[in-house]
Amino acid sequence: MKPVFTAQGNVLSSLGFTAAENFTAMQQGRSGIKKHSIPEFLSFPFYASLIDNEKLKAAFFPFIDNNNYTRLEKIFILSIADVLQQTGLNPKDEKTLLVISTTKGNINLLELENYGDFSEKRLLLSEMAKVIADFFGMKNTPLVVSNACISGVLAIISAQRLISSGQYENVIVSGGDLVSEFTLSGFNSFKAMSDEPCRPYDAERKGISLGEGCGTLLLTSNETLLRKAEKKITVAGCSVSNDANHISGPSRTGEELALAVNIALAEAEVGKSVDFISAHGTATLFNDEMESKAFFNAGLNHIPLNSMKGFFGHTLGAAGVIEAVVTLESINRNMLLPSHGFENLGVPAPLNIIKQNVQKEINTALKTASGFGGCNAAVVFKAEK
Template identity: 50%
Template sequence: MAGVYIVSDNITSPLGTTTADNFAQLKNGISGVRLHNNSMSDTSFYASLFGDDTFADNVQHTKFEQLLIASITNALEGTGLEPAGSKTALIISSTKGNISLLETEVHTPELNKRIALHNSAKLVANHFGFITQPIVVSNACISGILGTVTGMRLIESGQYETVIVSGADVISKFILSGFQSFNAISSQPCKPFDADRDGITLGEGAATIILSSNPKYNRGIRVMGGASSNDANHISAPSRTGEELAQAINASLKQAGLSSSDIDLISAHGTATIYNDEMEAKAITLAGLQTTPLNSLKGFYGHTLGAAGLIESIISLQSLKQNIIIPTAGFNQIGVPTPVNVCTELTSQPLKNILKTASGFGGCNGAVIFSKAD
């Protein structure tokens, strides 16, 4: 089976437009979360947002599409890769895409087409000259991780040599009001796994990971395994046992040929909602990882929806490269009944294998493992 190497990556967020910029900000403890008062809400809210004029819609591309294009462009720089090849695929991951157009445009059949994710994927693919049909992965908040796992499987099956996985989401009144209707938005910057947590903080951004089986692109890190599962429990509430996320974790470990003791860091989903953090802690314990160092990056980026799995995976890749663990912003005191080892300060230690997890509405769960290549 072909090895799957990480060729290049990018994060485009309110913290910076390159992976290096973003990681430097995190090492300095800088968060993109700010208090906002704007037309998205009648009340003030915390979120990590771009400036009003950043990536504003233009005639050709929406803000969502511009984010994808900017992130892919940066990830491709210096790689020598040409998208226009029969063995190169594009995967777009998002939960909402252009849904914000419903707020500003007249509802017509043309608008329905413009909002469709496959239409945005084609526009982005055409911009770069892809000749293969783009693939859309939209499965709530595991979309970024599931896109990575899908790319890995397409390469391992021999269908493609290179897969570019890019994800983005933009926060709008439509999205914010939806989470507000659940009473899910925190009244403060979110506090993952903390006893004082009271909900999520939203964020927007984009990220890209380029995968390849070609050994010449071996930059020292591989995707070793990944899996998904579903709670079959509730449309919005997660499993109460964590068994299903644990299944995805264990399946990923099995594919990677690793045991729980081999994992050096968990990049958790860590949304800071009461039930998600409890479920995730139970799943981590069921998988035998309760003492493994763990962090959540939502306090820095907010919840970036379909981009979250990719943004947080890329920070994990930087942690592997630099042997640095980023702390969990907002965490003070453990607040889940099944305790996990939440990182509270910037830490330097040898890292070889990192597990990234995610869960989302509809009961979906995802896990992926990144390792330093031997």
Template identity: 35%
Template sequence: MTKVYVTGMGVVSAIGNNVAENRQSLIEGKTGLCKNAQYFSSKYTESHPFGEVRLSDDALRSSLTTHDTHGLTRTDLLAFRAFEEAIHDAGLTAKEWSNPKTGLISGSTVGGMVLTDQVFEDGSLRAQSKEFLESYDYCSHTLRLIESYQIQGVTDTINTACSSSANAIMLGARLIRSGRAQRMIVGGTDSLAKFTVNGFNSLQILSDELCQPFDENRKGLNLGEGAAYLVLESAELAAGKRIYGEVAGYGNSNDAYHASSLSEDAVGVLAAMEAALVEAGLAPDQIDYINAHGTATGNNDLTEITGFDKLFAQLPPFNSTKCYTGHTLAAAGGIEAVYSLLSISHGELYPGLHCQEPIAPVGQLPIANYQSQQEINAVLSNSFGFGGNCTSVVFTKVK
């Protein structure tokens, strides 16, 4: 069974419009969360921080190499931006990305719901324009990428809420390891939308302050937007290329506990982490860093810490990078995979932000300061979605 290597990455988020800018913000401990969002319209923008990408829709369109941007929503534009960086970073040619052995798996939950008002207008037969009529579902970005790049391999769109792009990575790696594909482009995209902001607010987990993952006094999450894609290649295709790391293991579980909460005994969280470690052939003490899901909600952080306490005799350095980007929903697993691979390839640990008082039962603070020249051989990245869908991915250093 072939190994699966990451040979290209692309990302756009509140802390940068490409991989290099994202890394620099992580090094500097510079959050992208702030009030008064510029491009997202909502009654909550003055009172609540959001992780908004610092590019207008027009700026996103003009930055793309594709010429047909008609009908692309902001969710789609973010996907195209990160996708293009990833394939160019991997040095792929048109012949390679349209090869039948190259596929695309992407995750999204917001999709065309970013145009909440436009959807209503169209549904009421009052819309002035029909430009976005085919763009409202969650898979439209994938279909447009397939069309624009003539992708002929296995394609799919995953909607498992906040674990979507982590599951895309898992599925892409499994397709390569089983011989059904040789190269997969995997990740996800989501944008800020009234529909999701109002929904999270109705759950009473949207914080009006900067989020504090794993802090005893956390008030809730901040929502963000972004996209990230990884180019996964078999060991044969990756030979001689720059490699960021290996997708060494993955695990998925569902605790079937509640529609919007995880079981407090961490049964699903623990099962996903254990399965990922088994697949990677690693013991818990071989994990050097954990990029936690860490939404800063009461339920998530307590459940995840409980899972850590049950799995690790000594908890390794951990943090949640959602204090930089906000919770980017389906894009979170992909964005955090990029950050995990940056830690491995550059030997760096990035600080968690806004955490002062650790929560029980572990009582350990996230990484407090930027650390360079670290030996990071294995990283565990967690992504948990509504409905109890829990996914963990293990990335390892290729020596």
């Protein structure tokens, strides 16, 4: 099987429109989560990480009619365009596929009068993906992954398989979701939202903060697309599992996430020697508990770990890709970032939560995610020595 390399990535969030801008903001300890009062979204003020509309409009291509694309499509397009520009990859290449990860896509059109003058069809995720692919003149019909909060990690796993089996040479994985009345009201109805910025793994955590954004990552078997100055990083192992326990609550034991993690580590042939874990860490009581048990069971609870939800909020279908791109930046820069919002450990099994920026050689990292429907996913990134 062909090795699958990670090339350039982009993160588009309230913290910045490139991976470097986001990483710098995170290094400076800035969070994108702010208090917002938007009555159309929620009748009371809420904490979320939102992309500024004026900044988005200004960043969008001056020669393209802003009205032809929905808000989320513009976010996707800008994020993908940055990756294409950085890598010089021709999007019209027949060996290139776009994989879109999203949970709700253009669902905010329901909230606009007459769907914001877009066709009703735009609510379909495959249609949204097609619009994005057509913008770049891509030859292949994009693949859409929609698997709750593991969508982003699952999209990377699917891309890895499509490249290692030789079906495609390059896969652009792009994950995006918006904050909308739909998602805010839903998580609020679940009583899952925190009334302060979320604090993953903390003893005082009160639930999630939502976020919006997009992460894009180019995976390729073509080494010439990699930057010479950077480490050569592969997607070395991956796995997915299901709790078979509850549709909206995680496993009680964490056994199934541990199963996915162990298979991914074995496939990557790294044993337990992982330098960093980018965990899911939504800051709900049960998710963080479950993860602590899983990492303990997998024998990984001593490994430096963070959740990036304190910086970006929970960006749903974008989360896995955004967090993977930041993880790859961490590997390249040998810099661990803290778990923003964390002070005192509040999970049953001990975890080594990162509290400040740490300069350290990092060559192997584990990225995990878990979500509604009882799904778990794990992927291992490994830098060639």
